[in-house]
Amino acid sequence: MVIHALLAASLAFTALPAQAAAVDCARVKCLALTFDDGPGKYTPALLKTLSKAGAKATFFLVGKRVEERPEVARQIVARGHAIGNHTYSHASLPAHSDNEILDELKVTQEVIEDVTGRRPTMFRPPYGHTDERVLALAGQTELAQILWTHTTLDWSLRDTKKIKATVLKQAKRDGVILMHDVVPQTVQVMPEILKELKKRGYHLVTVPALLRGKGPTPGESYF
Numbered sequence: 001m002v003i004h005a006l007l008a009a010s011l012a013f014t015a016l017p018a019q020a021a022a023v024d025c026a027r028v029k030c031l032a033l034t035f036d037d038g039p040g041k042y043t044p045a046l047l048k049t050l051s052k053a054g055a056k057a058t059f060f061l062v063g064k065r066v067e068e069r070p071e072v073a074r075q076i077v078a079r080g081h082a083i084g085n086h087t088y089s090h091a092s093l094p095a096h097s098d099n100e101i102l103d104e105l106k107v108t109q110e111v112i113e114d115v116t117g118r119r120p121t122m123f124r125p126p127y128g129h130t131d132e133r134v135l136a137l138a139g140q141t142e143l144a145q146i147l148w149t150h151t152t153l154d155w156s157l158r159d160t161k162k163i164k165a166t167v168l169k170q171a172k173r174d175g176v177i178l179m180h181d182v183v184p185q186t187v188q189v190m191p192e193i194l195k196e197l198k199k200r201g202y203h204l205v206t207v208p209a210l211l212r213g214k215g216p217t218p219g220e221s222y223f
């Protein structure tokens with residue numbers, strides 16, 4: 001009895017932080033916001049906005065930008081967001097040789113792990129340019145490929161009202177929305193977007209949370 005009570009108490013104690021982080025997307029309406037091309041100078045403002053709203057997101061980081069802003073990359077991880085590899089130089093991968101592709105992916109893995117202590121398990125191909133060869137090489141690098149269900153084209157809209165309208169129109173259960181934390185208008189309008197999404201009942205989660213333990217698996221492509 002005593003042992004049982006102690007065990008229950010210790011489980012209750014350890015379960016609290018995990019429960020706060022884990023949302024069951026089988027039971028509630030989930031949406032994954034993803035931000036590519038950072039870390040950039042607007043990323044810290046975005047991190048504050050996400051924390052204030054209790055929202056989690058996924059950041060696909062460019063290796064050379066992690067080297068420029070290591071502190072911001074560490075903040076992303078410290079605040080409980082997921083991170084992925086978005087190559088070292090933001091290269092269009094299918095145009096490159098096997099060795100060049102492996103370099104783009106592996107060097108970024110090393111940079112991100114050195115800086116954050118976390119080795120990515122996901123990658124997103126720049127410009128969405130990918131093929132079977134790229135996917136196989138990602139698999140060799142122990143990476144899953146994460147695409148998206150909707151892209152906002154925020155980099156081309158560059159307008160807070162249009163970006164907000166696009167995200168709200170695209171939002172649907174279990175969706176993955178592609179945005180960029182290097183687009184200032186996206187970061188500016190994010191408080192309004194989060195407020196509306198929460199009003200509509202969405203839980204904003206990371207990509208692994210959305211996959212509900214069924215991934216990411218290296219060499220597989222998602223969304």
Ligand SMILES: [Zn+2]
Pocket residue numbers: 036037086090126127
């Ligand atoms: Zn990109």
